[in-house]
Amino acid sequence: MSAAKKTTKSNSDDYLRMYRQMVRIRTFEDNANQLYLSAKMPGLTHMYSGEEAVAVGICEALTDNDRITSTHRGHGHCVAKGAEFKQMFCELLGKEEGYCRGKGGSMHIADQSHGNLGANAIVGGSMGIATGSALRAKLQGHDDVTVCFFGDGATAQGLLYEVMNMAALWNLPVIYACENNGYSEYTKTEEIAAGSITARAEAFGIEAFKVDGQDVLAVNELTQKLVARCRKGEGPFFIELETYRYHGHHVGDINREYYRSKDEEKDWKENRDPIIRFRGWLVEQGIATEDEIEAMNAEIENDAADAVSYAEAAKYPDISEVDMHVFAD
Amino acid sequence: MREITLSQAVNEALAEELRRDPTTFIIGEDVAEAGTPFKVLSGLVEEFGTDRVIDTPISEPGFMGIAVGAAMTGARPIVDLMFGDFIFLIMDQLCNQAAKTHYMSGGKLNVPLVLRTNMGATRRSAAQHSQSLQALVAHIPGLKVAMPSSAYEAKGLLKTAIRDNNPVVIFEDKLMYQDKAPVPEEEYLIPFGEANIKREGKDITLIATSSMVQVAEKAADILSKEGIEAEVIDPRTIVPLDEATLIESVKKTSRAIVIDEGHQSYGVTSEIASRLNEKAFYHLDAPVVRMGAMDVPIPFSPALEDITVPTPEGVVETARKLCSGELIHAA
Ligand SMILES: Cc1ncc(C[n+]2csc(CCOP(=O)(O)OP(=O)(O)O)c2C)c(N)n1
Numbered sequence: 001m002s003a004a005k006k007t008t009k010s011n012s013d014d015y016l017r018m019y020r021q022m023v024r025i026r027t028f029e030d031n032a033n034q035l036y037l038s039a040k041m042p043g044l045t046h047m048y049s050g051e052e053a054v055a056v057g058i059c060e061a062l063t064d065n066d067r068i069t070s071t072h073r074g075h076g077h078c079v080a081k082g083a084e085f086k087q088m089f090c091e092l093l094g095k096e097e098g099y100c101r102g103k104g105g106s107m108h109i110a111d112q113s114h115g116n117l118g119a120n121a122i123v124g125g126s127m128g129i130a131t132g133s134a135l136r137a138k139l140q141g142h143d144d145v146t147v148c149f150f151g152d153g154a155t156a157q158g159l160l161y162e163v164m165n166m167a168a169l170w171n172l173p174v175i176y177a178c179e180n181n182g183y184s185e186y187t188k189t190e191e192i193a194a195g196s197i198t199a200r201a202e203a204f205g206i207e208a209f210k211v212d213g214q215d216v217l218a219v220n221e222l223t224q225k226l227v228a229r230c231r232k233g234e235g236p237f238f239i240e241l242e243t244y245r246y247h248g249h250h251v252g253d254i255n256r257e258y259y260r261s262k263d264e265e266k267d268w269k270e271n272r273d274p275i276i277r278f279r280g281w282l283v284e285q286g287i288a289t290e291d292e293i294e295a296m297n298a299e300i301e302n303d304a305a306d307a308v309s310y311a312e313a314a315k316y317p318d319i320s321e322v323d324m325h326v327f328a329d
Numbered sequence: 330m331r332e333i334t335l336s337q338a339v340n341e342a343l344a345e346e347l348r349r350d351p352t353t354f355i356i357g358e359d360v361a362e363a364g365t366p367f368k369v370l371s372g373l374v375e376e377f378g379t380d381r382v383i384d385t386p387i388s389e390p391g392f393m394g395i396a397v398g399a400a401m402t403g404a405r406p407i408v409d410l411m412f413g414d415f416i417f418l419i420m421d422q423l424c425n426q427a428a429k430t431h432y433m434s435g436g437k438l439n440v441p442l443v444l445r446t447n448m449g450a451t452r453r454s455a456a457q458h459s460q461s462l463q464a465l466v467a468h469i470p471g472l473k474v475a476m477p478s479s480a481y482e483a484k485g486l487l488k489t490a491i492r493d494n495n496p497v498v499i500f501e502d503k504l505m506y507q508d509k510a511p512v513p514e515e516e517y518l519i520p521f522g523e524a525n526i527k528r529e530g531k532d533i534t535l536i537a538t539s540s541m542v543q544v545a546e547k548a549a550d551i552l553s554k555e556g557i558e559a560e561v562i563d564p565r566t567i568v569p570l571d572e573a574t575l576i577e578s579v580k581k582t583s584r585a586i587v588i589d590e591g592h593q594s595y596g597v598t599s600e601i602a603s604r605l606n607e608k609a610f611y612h613l614d615a616p617v618v619r620m621g622a623m624d625v626p627i628p629f630s631p632a633l634e635d636i637t638v639p640t641p642e643g644v645v646e647t648a649r650k651l652c653s654g655e656l657i658h659a660a
Binding site: 042043044094095100101102103104105106107108120121122123124125153154156157158184185186187191192193258259316317319321322323326 | 358359362363366384385386387388390391414415418452453454455456457458623624625626628629630631632633636637
């Protein structure tokens, strides 16, 4: 782990919360995958497993006032920004108590009350939204920061270059967080992105950083610094986070050896897993014992199981809701 | 006759045309090794190589624009747009560039390209992956629009589209990719602007596009048991539209329902209904009724999504009312 920080009591709490949030994401995804495999979940979903340190490292550097925009692979951002399992599973199953009243589903899941402006099924579709949120903060004199999550594949969208240009011209408090998991659907990143990813931002005079996205402390430390600088009007910033998705592009993408080897997957899972690495560090630093960690894992698993049962039994929205929310009052 | 899926039919049409015309190529996201997420293009890159089956980054306006330029200068690109919903990203290249170039150049430049994309809800894919946006492009002069209703139609219409000298947009229903239909081994083309009378009837005309043809046929089966004989017509292409066949039918039946999966307001159904009103008014015994998707973004929840699209039961109910003379649009 990058940080050999002095571990004060409050630091310890922060670290334990980061661990807990990463495990909550992994556990949420394991359950979501199970729901898909047992044909209980309508449609498809994109798993965040493997990328937990990215969402958690970043969101733990934010307050509820700060905003994020999320992607089609959005469960991790949603959990990390403070969402509860119950409403999330309800959304996944299209139930009324879901965060979007069942209207959004996996690809639009978001707990809006914690500053999540939405998961987006259009790749790159949120880049304007995030930048607009930052413009609003600046115009209205607020010090909140907006983080725009997107994948390496999304760097191919022209919109990114339009909004980075404006964000740089106007010094907007936005952080572009590129989750580079090495693949854009079924294609390797190097086949769809020419040149360097960070250089794209640098061309606009935006300071860009590359960080190990499997190291939650490294991600968190960097984000804390950039958020503080954004609040002082020094934004925008760009971060490329090197990470990996453990599952297929979506849950139905099972036979994927034609684009990605099993050995490669095994290597990332066994040698670079963000949760295993952080857990080892917590124990080594004496912040938690193995037993305490096991107890925490078990508690999270129980929470998830309860939330799943709850969501399964929850009711669907009444059909009268179908034309509600087309327009605001 | 052998039966193949709509997906295989599209694949065959592409393979045949790529073999026939070396200026054709396919361009889009994950079209090569992956063969698209729906696996419609599987095997093509193996035969034609990566110069004719070109994988792109996720840059829809970019590759659409590239296709327009290639088409203007002697190639026949076949663009693969993974979801019909992404048409909003390429609107400028499609509607301001491809659609208008022939006209703006006084007929000197052609844009012979095909945009293959899809439509159709009830796949639990929520509001940004479920839309049926044919009306948006049909509105723009210069674009032809085909809506295959079966594997047979998909193959014949696609081959015609590839040989057309204009930009053609084809909407395939993504829920029909695995549906089988008889498709001859021998080559055939389906001309644009020739509607297909799927079933003859004398009491009411059901005009339906794409997967709504199945909905209309199911409705016709039910109605027939009640003594109402419905005529089912598939326009096949909504631009050009075979008005004559539709009008002939309505003159005979005096009643019509138009069914299309796009949103009902300002949609394909509205256009066809008003043409019938204008040109067959004195033959009508009842107002022409539109049945489209509800005017709401497509919701994710199955409980809501299923009620947003036309169903055979809904068509039957409306047809019954029209045939019994019930005033269905009382003010
Ligand atoms: C505009 C647009 N084009 C294509 C797609 C289909 N699609 C969904 S996810 C995806 C790959 C995205 O790759 P990346 O941005 O790297 O994110 P990752 O899936 O790796 O997290 C594609 C092509 C889409 N949803 N939106």
